[in-house]
Amino acid sequence: VSLSSSAPAVLVVGAGLVGASIGCALRAASVPVYLRDAKLSHAVVAAELGAGSVAKPDPEELGLVVAAVPPRALPEVIGDALTSYPAATVTDVGSVKAGVLGALWDSGTDLSRYVGSHPMAGSQHSGPMTARADLFVDRTWAITPHRRSAAGSVAAVVSMATTCGARPVIMDVDDHDAAVARVSHLPHLMAVLMASHLTSVPSDDLLLAGQGLRDVTRVAGSDPELWEQILRANASAVLAELDSVRGRLTELVRALESPSDGDLHAHLAHAVEGTRRIPGKHGTPLVEYTEIVVEIPDAPGALGRLFALVGDAGVNVEDISIEHDQVRQVGYLALAVSPGQAPALREAISREGWTVQA
Amino acid sequence: VSLSSSAPAVLVVGAGLVGASIGCALRAASVPVYLRDAKLSHAVVAAELGAGSVAKPDPEELGLVVAAVPPRALPEVIGDALTSYPAATVTDVGSVKAGVLGALWDSGTDLSRYVGSHPMAGSQHSGPMTARADLFVDRTWAITPHRRSAAGSVAAVVSMATTCGARPVIMDVDDHDAAVARVSHLPHLMAVLMASHLTSVPSDDLLLAGQGLRDVTRVAGSDPELWEQILRANASAVLAELDSVRGRLTELVRALESPSDGDLHAHLAHAVEGTRRIPGKHGTPLVEYTEIVVEIPDAPGALGRLFALVGDAGVNVEDISIEHDQVRQVGYLALAVSPGQAPALREAISREGWTVQA
Numbered sequence: 105v106s107l108s109s110s111a112p113a114v115l116v117v118g119a120g121l122v123g124a125s126i127g128c129a130l131r132a133a134s135v136p137v138y139l140r141d142a143k144l145s146h147a148v149v150a151a152e153l154g155a156g157s158v159a160k161p162d163p164e165e166l167g168l169v170v171a172a173v174p175p176r177a178l179p180e181v182i183g184d185a186l187t188s189y190p191a192a193t194v195t196d197v198g199s200v201k202a203g204v205l206g207a208l209w210d211s212g213t214d215l216s217r218y219v220g221s222h223p224m225a226g227s228q229h230s231g232p233m234t235a236r237a238d239l240f241v242d243r244t245w246a247i248t249p250h251r252r253s254a255a256g257s258v259a260a261v262v263s264m265a266t267t268c269g270a271r272p273v274i275m276d277v278d279d280h281d282a283a284v285a286r287v288s289h290l291p292h293l294m295a296v297l298m299a300s301h302l303t304s305v306p307s308d309d310l311l312l313a314g315q316g317l318r319d320v321t322r323v324a325g326s327d328p329e330l331w332e333q334i335l336r337a338n339a340s341a342v343l344a345e346l347d348s349v350r351g352r353l354t355e356l357v358r359a360l361e362s363p364s365d366g367d368l369h370a371h372l373a374h375a376v377e378g379t380r381r382i383p384g385k386h387g388t389p390l391v392e393y394t395e396i397v398v399e400i401p402d403a404p405g406a407l408g409r410l411f412a413l414v415g416d417a418g419v420n421v422e423d424i425s426i427e428h429d430q431v432r433q434v435g436y437l438a439l440a441v442s443p444g445q446a447p448a449l450r451e452a453i454s455r456e457g458w459t460v461q462a
Numbered sequence: 463v464s465l466s467s468s469a470p471a472v473l474v475v476g477a478g479l480v481g482a483s484i485g486c487a488l489r490a491a492s493v494p495v496y497l498r499d500a501k502l503s504h505a506v507v508a509a510e511l512g513a514g515s516v517a518k519p520d521p522e523e524l525g526l527v528v529a530a531v532p533p534r535a536l537p538e539v540i541g542d543a544l545t546s547y548p549a550a551t552v553t554d555v556g557s558v559k560a561g562v563l564g565a566l567w568d569s570g571t572d573l574s575r576y577v578g579s580h581p582m583a584g585s586q587h588s589g590p591m592t593a594r595a596d597l598f599v600d601r602t603w604a605i606t607p608h609r610r611s612a613a614g615s616v617a618a619v620v621s622m623a624t625t626c627g628a629r630p631v632i633m634d635v636d637d638h639d640a641a642v643a644r645v646s647h648l649p650h651l652m653a654v655l656m657a658s659h660l661t662s663v664p665s666d667d668l669l670l671a672g673q674g675l676r677d678v679t680r681v682a683g684s685d686p687e688l689w690e691q692i693l694r695a696n697a698s699a700v701l702a703e704l705d706s707v708r709g710r711l712t713e714l715v716r717a718l719e720s721p722s723d724g725d726l727h728a729h730l731a732h733a734v735e736g737t738r739r740i741p742g743k744h745g746t747p748l749v750e751y752t753e754i755v756v757e758i759p760d761a762p763g764a765l766g767r768l769f770a771l772v773g774d775a776g777v778n779v780e781d782i783s784i785e786h787d788q789v790r791q792v793g794y795l796a797l798a799v800s801p802g803q804a805p806a807l808r809e810a811i812s813r814e815g816w817t818v819q820a
Contacts, residue, residue: 233784287663291679301706311631312641320653343718347715349659352658353708383669
């Protein structure tokens with residue numbers, strides 16, 4: 105396999121899902137990629153899937169080394185790479201940053217060429233078999249420089265994330281670890297609690313399992329070895345979150361125990377608010393939409409004509425809800441559209457004779 | 463709208479997501495459907511979406527009434543239907559069965575024509591706008607007769623579920639309620655705990671949110687009014703499950719606090735087991751697959767040729783994993799296929815010169 109290209113070559117150490125997917129994404133952008141894995145067969149399979157070459161790289165040729173190994177192995181792999189490839193920037197894709205950085209500081213290595221990173225992508229599967237060049241597209245990729253990181257090395261890692269299609273976000277190491285405790289490690293443990301509870305549920309009950317249960321527990325199917333290391337590495341931050349959830353659980357139990365109390369509704373409403381804080385699927389911030397409220401006429405086919413009109417106007421309706429006036433016994437359709445499209449659509453709907461609320 | 467057909471007509475009371483979807487599914491099978499909702503506009507919208515007619519039905523014509531209203535309104539709607547439509551079977555689609563049945567017994571009504579039911583389908587959305595004729599396809603539909611239910615009425619409800627494409631399962635009322643506490647109400651509350659915790663998380667942290675967080679919290683976006691009623695109606699069963707989870711949470715905290723302890727790994731491994739107990743997406747039981755283990759040759763393009771061979775054999779590979787022999791430094795692909803297809807595939811792979819493990 106010839107990897108000739110003008111871009112400096114990248115060595116990916118660890119051909120699991122994330123490592124092999126980085127390889128595939130960089131290869132798709134014609135970056136020369138070399139692969140290495142303690143299990144040769146993983147590197148061979150990743151290479152076969154287009155993630156790079158298993159040949160030995162020329163150390164001078166390497167511009168970047170990506171350590172995509174389990175958390176426990178990171179300090180050694182990063183330290184070795186800094187020594188073996190004296191011209192290369194070294195990064196890693198570990199889920200927790202402070203412990204690794206601490207171990208590297210303690211070793212006395214010059215860390216100017218090391219910049220940690222963490223792509224917010226993965227799956228409950230592991231190993232190169234499910235690698236995909238588009239795994240990182242539109243995902244956030246946290247980049248966590250330390251006080252000695254060279255500007256050029258930060259730029260090299262940012263550039264790799266961008267080449268993979270991700271959105272790089274520069275973060276402080278400790279801020280990163282606290283954030284992942286809240287938005288990744290805690291939800292993982294909630295899924296684990298639910299899924300391990302399922303081991304004690306009678307089989308017949310599981311006939312009633314729906315998509316909700318599948319969604320809540322999906323991430324709990326992930327590799328226990330890997331997650332033990334991640335959780336251990338971030339234990340104090342995770343314990344703080346668990347403590348807070350334990351408090352909420354106690355309140356929830358109390359609310360459910362007392363039949364008259366309004367707290368149960370408050371808990372549920374609070375949770376709806378929480379789900380609305382999560383950014384959109386591809387890391388896009390939530391947009392505020394403008395509502396256009398149209399009276400629903402009691403005439404067959406009217407709704408179909410309204411939807412056709414909206415479609416013809418080329419407007420993308422983000423949400424539709426029905427509002428009902430209990431006194432007048434009439435209903436309204438609330439169409440949520442982007443603020444920019446609202447005025448024209450409102451006019452088009454009115455022009456066709458519909459009653460639009462001011 | 464003419465609803466002439468030989469099938470007895472169905473009245474759906476409550477044109478929300480579930481009611482309107484039942485209407486759409488039955489109309490797709492040419493069953494005459496009438497719709498009613500306390501909010502006329504919901505019935506009008508559902509009718510516009512093909513869920514039935516808002517005309518007043520001839521009481522003699524009705525074979526079945528489906529109460530698809532919020533839990534709190536069920537006893538009254540069911541009781542009224544039994545009185546108003548003396549020839550019709552009456553069912554409901556409520557998530558909790560015992561309380562409703564108890565209230566009906568207490569009222570002294572003759573309940574021979576009442577058979578409760580509960581389709582295991584829905585979404586975090588409510589209202590008729592997201593109604594779909596295929597909402598129930600391949601989903602379990604619990605049917606919960608009581609000791610006075612007439613055989614003909616049970617058959618009528620089973621037939622409706624089947625017409626909607628669901629898999630009817632006859633269950634005892636109390637067994638049903640205990641089961642949904644475990645596989646639906648508890649996971650809902652785990653999602654609620656996680657989602658309400660998100661209200662206290664800094665916005666910047668949410669940039670790191672991935673698909674895992676979205677999945678764990680999705681159901682917590684559901685209507686708080688409806689869920690308050692569901693949880694209240696099943697409070698004692700739900701409290702028993704919450705108590706058990708609280709115990710697990712305490713153990714998990716302890717495992718994470720003591721760095722040397724093997725219990726954290728045990729928790730995580732236990733959870734993986736739990737996820738494997740959930741039946742497949744469409745209620746199909748999990749099948750045991752046969753593994754064919756093939757040595758991975760260290761030759762470019764070999765994997766592609768192997769996959770082509772498997773494809774040509776018309777075999778559906780359910781899972782692929784890589785096994786590695788650390789001593790011999792060779793790897794194996796383990797292909798999971800259905801037991802029936804395994805012998806022929808094994809022979810085809812061997813014939814092409816691959817090394818297949820016995």
